Structures are given as C-alpha cells and as structure tokens.
Amino acid sequence: MIVHSGLYRRRRAGNAMFLTLSVFAAIFGIVWLTAILGSLFYNGFSAISPKLFEEMTPPPGSDGGLLNAIFGSVVMSAIAVAIGTPVGLMAGTYLAEYGRHGWGSFFVRFINDILLSAPSIVIGLFIYEIVVVNTPTTHRVCQAILGSWCPIGHFSGIAGALALTVIVIPVVVRTTENMLLLVPNGLREAAAALGAPRSRVIRAVTWKAARAGIITGALLAIARISGETAPLLFTAFNNQFWSTDLNGPIANLPYVIFQFAMSPYEDWHHLAWAGALLITAAVLGLSIAARILERSNRS
Amino acid sequence: MVDIVLSDALTSRAEAVRRFGRRDSLFRAMTALAALLVVAVFAGVITSLTIGAMPAIHKFGWNFLTSEVWDPVQEEFGALASIYGTLLTSALAMLIAVPVGIGIAIFLTEICPRPLRRPIGIAIELLAGIPSIIYGIWGLFTFAPAFQQTAEPWLIDLFGNVPVLQDYLGGAPYGIGIFTAGLILSIMVLPFISAVTRDVFETVPPMLKEAAYGLGCTTWEVMWRVVLPFARTGVVGGAMLALGRALGETMAVTFVIGNAHNIQKSVFAPGTTISATIANEFTEAVGDLYLSSLIEMGLILFFITFVVLACAQMMLRSLERRAGG
Numbered sequence: 059m060i061v062h063s064g065l066y067r068r069r070r071a072g073n074a075m076f077l078t079l080s081v082f083a084a085i086f087g088i089v090w091l092t093a094i095l096g097s098l099f100y101n102g103f104s105a106i107s108p109k110l111f112e113e114m115t116p117p118p119g120s121d122g123g124l125l126n127a128i129f130g131s132v133v134m135s136a137i138a139v140a141i142g143t144p145v146g147l148m149a150g151t152y153l154a155e156y157g158r159h160g161w162g163s164f165f166v167r168f169i170n171d172i173l174l175s176a177p178s179i180v181i182g183l184f185i186y187e188i189v190v191v192n193t194p195t196t197h198r199v200c201q202a203i204l205g206s207w208c209p210i211g212h213f214s215g216i217a218g219a220l221a222l223t224v225i226v227i228p229v230v231v232r233t234t235e236n237m238l239l240l241v242p243n244g245l246r247e248a249a250a251a252l253g254a255p256r257s258r259v260i261r262a263v264t265w266k267a268a269r270a271g272i273i274t275g276a277l278l279a280i281a282r283i284s285g286e287t288a289p290l291l292f293t294a295f296n297n298q299f300w301s302t303d304l305n306g307p308i309a310n311l312p313y314v315i316f317q318f319a320m321s322p323y324e325d326w327h328h329l330a331w332a333g334a335l336l337i338t339a340a341v342l343g344l345s346i347a348a349r350i351l352e353r354s355n356r357s
Numbered sequence: 358m359v360d361i362v363l364s365d366a367l368t369s370r371a372e373a374v375r376r377f378g379r380r381d382s383l384f385r386a387m388t389a390l391a392a393l394l395v396v397a398v399f400a401g402v403i404t405s406l407t408i409g410a411m412p413a414i415h416k417f418g419w420n421f422l423t424s425e426v427w428d429p430v431q432e433e434f435g436a437l438a439s440i441y442g443t444l445l446t447s448a449l450a451m452l453i454a455v456p457v458g459i460g461i462a463i464f465l466t467e468i469c470p471r472p473l474r475r476p477i478g479i480a481i482e483l484l485a486g487i488p489s490i491i492y493g494i495w496g497l498f499t500f501a502p503a504f505q506q507t508a509e510p511w512l513i514d515l516f517g518n519v520p521v522l523q524d525y526l527g528g529a530p531y532g533i534g535i536f537t538a539g540l541i542l543s544i545m546v547l548p549f550i551s552a553v554t555r556d557v558f559e560t561v562p563p564m565l566k567e568a569a570y571g572l573g574c575t576t577w578e579v580m581w582r583v584v585l586p587f588a589r590t591g592v593v594g595g596a597m598l599a600l601g602r603a604l605g606e607t608m609a610v611t612f613v614i615g616n617a618h619n620i621q622k623s624v625f626a627p628g629t630t631i632s633a634t635i636a637n638e639f640t641e642a643v644g645d646l647y648l649s650s651l652i653e654m655g656l657i658l659f660f661i662t663f664v665v666l667a668c669a670q671m672m673l674r675s676l677e678r679r680a681g682g
Contacts, residue, residue: 072577073575073576073577076577076580076581077468079460080459080460080461080464080467080468083461083464084460084469084477087548090547091480091484091548093499094487094495098495101498145391147391148387148390148392149392152385152392153392155388157392162392166392166393166395168670169396169399171666172399172663172667172670173395173398173399175602175605176402176605176663177605179605179632179635179655179658180406180655180659183405183652183655184398184405187405187409188401188405227395227398228395255381257380257385260384282486285487287488288636291636291639295640312490316608316611319497319498320612327498330494334490334491334494337488337491338488338491341488342487346483
C-alpha cells in the first residue's frame with residue numbers, strides 16, 4: 059500500500075484542518091450565545107426584587123417596578139392568543155383536512171409562511187394604518203357601532219393586541235397543519251366508516267389525536283409574541299401609569315425595556331435588564347413546555 | 358300504528374342527515390374563511406401600506422429610492438441611507454453567520470460525541486427563540502462598550518495604513534455602528550441557520566455517505582463533495598430564511614446602529630436601517646409627508662423581505678417534495 063504518499067498526507071491534513079475549523083465555529087457560536095445569556099442573567103438577577111411586581115414604572119431617579127408593564131403585556135398577549143388561536147386552528151384545519159392538495163391551499167400556505175417570517179415592524183405599521191390613524195369616515199362608522207369603545211383614531215391596547223394577533227395566526231396555522239398531517243389516515247377512515255360526518259371526524263377524532271401538538275403551537279405563539287417589540291411601538295404605545303383601559307395607550311414590557319435601555323438613567327437601565335430577564339425566562343419556559351408536549355405527542 | 362312509527366323514524370333520520378350535512382358545510386365554510394383571512398391580512402398589509410405611502414410616492418417618486426437626504430425640517434426625504442444600511446448589515450450578518458452556522462451543523466452531525474448532540478442541538482433551537490430585544494440590550498450595554506475599547510481600535514490601527522481598506526475599516530471607534538449591528542444580527546440568526554442546516558444534513562441518505570467513505574474519502578471530502586451538494590438547496594433555503602429575518606429585524610439593530618442618516622464608507626461608522634428608522638422616528642414624526650415617507654420605507658422593506666422569503670420557500674418546498682418521495 060502506498061498510504062504514505064504526499065497526496066494521502068495532504069488529504070489527511072486538509073481533513074484535520076477543516077474539522078478543526080468546524081470545531082472552532084461551534085466554539086465561536088457557543089461562546090457568543092453563552093456570553094449573551096451570562097450577561098443577561100448577571101445583570102438581570104441583580105435587578106430582580108419583589109418590587110418589580112408591586113410597583114409601577116418610575117420616573118427617572120426614583121424607585122419603582124414593572125407591574126403596569128407586566129400587566130399590559132400579559133393582557134395583550136392573552137387577547138392575541140384568544141383571537142389568534144381559534145382562527146389559526148381553523149385555517150390550519152382547512153389546509154390539512156379539506157384542501158390538502160388543492161391549488162388554493164398551496165397559495166394560502168405560501169402566504170402564511172411569508173407572514174410567519176415577515177418583519178414584525180411592518181405588521182405594526184399595518185395595524186397603525188387601519189386602527190390608529192384617524193380617518194373621519196371609518197371613525198364615524200366605528201363610533202356609531204361601538205360608541206366610546208371605538209378604538210379607531212388613537213393608540214390603544216386593542217390595537218396592540220390586534221398587531222400581536224396578526225403575528226400569532228401564522229404560527230398556529232403552521233403548527234396545526236403539521237400536527238394534523240401526523241394523524242394517521244386510518245383514524246379518519248375508521249370514524250367515517252362509523253358514519254360520522256366529516257366535521258365530526260375532525261373535531262372528535264383528528265383534533266383530539268393532535269391535541270398536544272395544537273397546544274404546542276399556541277405555546278410557541280405566546281413565546282413568539284411575548285418578546286415582540288416592534289409591532290407595539292406605534293399601536294399600544296406606552297403608559298407610565300397603571301391602566302386597565304384597553305382603549306387607551308397601555309404599558310408593556312418590551313416598550314418599557316426599549317425606552318429605559320435607551321435612556322441615560324442608571325436605575326432605568328437596571329429595570330430594563332430585569333424586564334429582559336423576565337421575558338427571556340418566560341420565552342424559555344414556554345419553549346421548553348412546548349417541546350415536552352410535542353415529544354409526548356409524537357410518541 | 359307500525360307504519361306511523363316507521364315513517365316517523367324515517368323522517369327524523371332524514372332530518373338528522375340533513376342537519377349533519379348543514380353543520381358539515383358550515384364547519385367547512387368556517388375553516389375556509391379562516392384560511393382566506395390569512396390571505397386577506399397579507400393583502401391588507403400591502404394595500405394599507407400603499408395607501409399610507411401615497412403622499413410620499415407622489416411627492417418624491419423614484420427619487421425616494423436614490424436620495425440620501427433625510428431632512429424632517431425641510432420635509433425632504435430619501436430612503437437610500439436606510440436601504441443601504443439594511444442591505445449592508447444583513448450582508449455582514451450573512452457573511453459571518455453562514456460559514457459559522459454550517460460549521461456548527463458539521464460539528465453537530467459529524468464530530469460531536471453522541472451523548473452531547475441532543476443537548477447542544479436543543480440548546481441551539483431554544484436560543485433561536487430568544488426575542489431580539491435581548492440581543493439589542495446586550496449589544497448596547499455589554500458588547501458595544503467592550504468592542505469600543507478593545508477590538509475596534511485594534512482593527513482600525515491594523516488597517517490604518519492599508520491603502521484601500523483604511524477607508525472601509527477606518528474612522529473613530531464609536532462602539533455602535535453598522536459593523537456592530539451586523540455582528541449582533543449574525544449572532545441572532547446563527548442558531549437559526551445551524552438548526553436548519555443540521556436538519557437538512559440529517560436527510561442525506563446514509564448510503565451516500567457510506568459509499569463515499571467506502572471509496573476512501575476523508576470526513577471533510579464526504580461533507581464537501583457528498584453531503585453539501587446533496588443538501589445545497591436546503592442550506593441555501595435556510596440561509597435565505599435567515600436573511601429574511603435579518604433584513605426585517607428591528608430591535609436588535611435599533612439599539613446599536615446609531616441612527617445616522619448618511620452613508621459613510623467605514624463600516625465602523627454609525628448608520629441606520631429601514632426598520633431602525635421607523636422604530637426611532639415614527640412616534641415622533643410630525644406632518645403627513647414625514648409619516649408617509651416612513652410608511653413607504655415599510656413598504657419597501659416588506660417588498661425586499663417578500664422576495665427573499667419567497668425564494669427561500671421555493672427552495673425549501675422543492676426539498677420537501679424530494680424528501681417526501
């Protein structure tokens with residue numbers, strides 16, 4: 059054998075070099091990511107105190123917490139999920155059950171995946187244009203129907219929740235469709251053979267079989283919106299005080315983090331870190347829960 | 358008597374079947390409506406942004422795309438600096454994240470000891486979900502000051518006397534700027550690229566790899582000549598998906614870009630991107646033309662990301678079809 063020829067040695071050396079490079083790539087990536095998490099935990103934990111959950115966002119130079127912002131974020135996310143999940147579930151059901159191979163479904167799927175990764179700031183602009191902007195005619199119609207509940211013409215928690223809803227829907231559509239496709243056709247056929255109408259088959263058999271997966275989708279959607287900042291900047295805006303009025307500007311964690319971090323005040327920076335840690339903890343917790351659920355669904 | 362009962366049963370059966378039929382079509386119509394709503398939202402985004410951008414489109418026309426002037430006082434607006442910043446930061450991010458992301462995927466599928474593969478893989482996927490504002494705040498408070506004091510002056514000194522490069526890698530060390538934004542974007546999309554790439558690598562049939570190993574190929578040759586060509590569409594698709602994210606990313610960039618409306622040669626200089634301009638200025642914009650110009654920028658951003666994401670999807674779809682057989 060001529061294994062010790064120059065060519066062989068060159069190939070061995072090249073192999074060793076590129077494998078080392080890819081190890082370095084992995085180290086490089088892991089170092090950055092741990093640096094980010096490390097500094098987040100370091101700065102965040104030192105700023106965490108019970109006050110965060112008891113007091114309102116302070117003016118510069120005084121003590122305070124994030125209670126109003128946490129409340130606003132939770133309420134808007136809850137509304138967004140409450141509207142977005144059923145819509146997403148129905149649309150995902152259509153794609154997986156009725157129009158699996160249809161041309162129309164192909165188109166919807168394509169649009170949905172675009173919306174899934176579309177810049178969230180554009181979603182914010184969209185809701186700004188249709189809700190926040192004060193156009194006299196729509197305002198008058200809206201006021202005639204909803205009275206003082208009309209959200210058109212000003213920043214409001216409703217507008218913020220709607221912007222988040224637009225982000226929730228594509229996430230739920232995608233996971234629902236994927237999960238429904240995993241349900242074996244035998245189940246559907248067995249139910250149909252018993253004489254169940256199609257809608258009954260879907261609701262009582264397919265949805266039930268994919269339940270864990272559908273909940274996973276909702277959890278992922280919450281995780282996705284809990285850190286979204288851009289769509290809230292010009293919909294929900296911000297509010298320095300405690301407010302439960304969804305028809306007016308409402309405080310929310312991402313906006314507060316943005317505002318406080320960009321400010322020159324030291325104690326605002328601490329609160330921003332604390333808020334960032336809260337959001338990260340929520341997102342990581344939700345994604346881990348989703349992952350566990352998903353695995354139980356697949357097995 | 359018997360007859361009557363029987364016909365009763367028959368009519369109630371027919372009734373039940375009709376009822377089922379009605380509910381069935383109602384349910385189907387509702388799901389179809391929800392699916393249409395997705396399309397309607399998409400159409401709504403384009404329509405509402407176009408209407409909102411109309412005043413600026415009428416006023417500036419195509420000049421909007423080529424003018425660098427951004428003067429809210431004189432109401433003269435051009436998006437060139439923002440478009441330039443968006444494209445440059447994303448290009449920098451891709452330049453760093455694509456090779457490193459592929460490296461991580463190779464590490465995970467070939468080199469990493471088996472027991473570590475799952476935990477590292479899961480960690481990377483979890484990191485892909487971290488909100489971008491976290492990257493932004495880290496960049497502003499931790500990375501930018503450290504970079505300003507250590508690597509940035511060193512890089513500027515290093516290239517200070519190199520004829521062409523000194524223009525592109527020169528200037529004062531601000532800490533924040535185009536380069537910092539690009540780097541932070543690259544860290545942000547890194548988990549994304551490596552997760553997609555790893556998944557695609559795992560779809561390569563083991564037979565192909567084994568055949569190459571059987572011919573005496575080294576691991577590197579198997580990766581470069583067999584796995585990568587086979588997985589090319591998926592890797593490019595994943596990278597395009599990440600590019601779509603990077604182009605539209607707002608918060609990770611807004612914190613560290615510096616918001617300067619001019620184009621400078623040096624990548625260390627402050628700049629701006631479309632999303633950062635909108636985020637910084639929208640709520641303070643006075644005057645219809647100012648607002649309209651910002652909305653037109655949003656429309657441009659949506660168009661750019663649409664093209665990129667559509668390409669990404671075409672590639673990933675064709676891959677899915679192949680994997681599905």
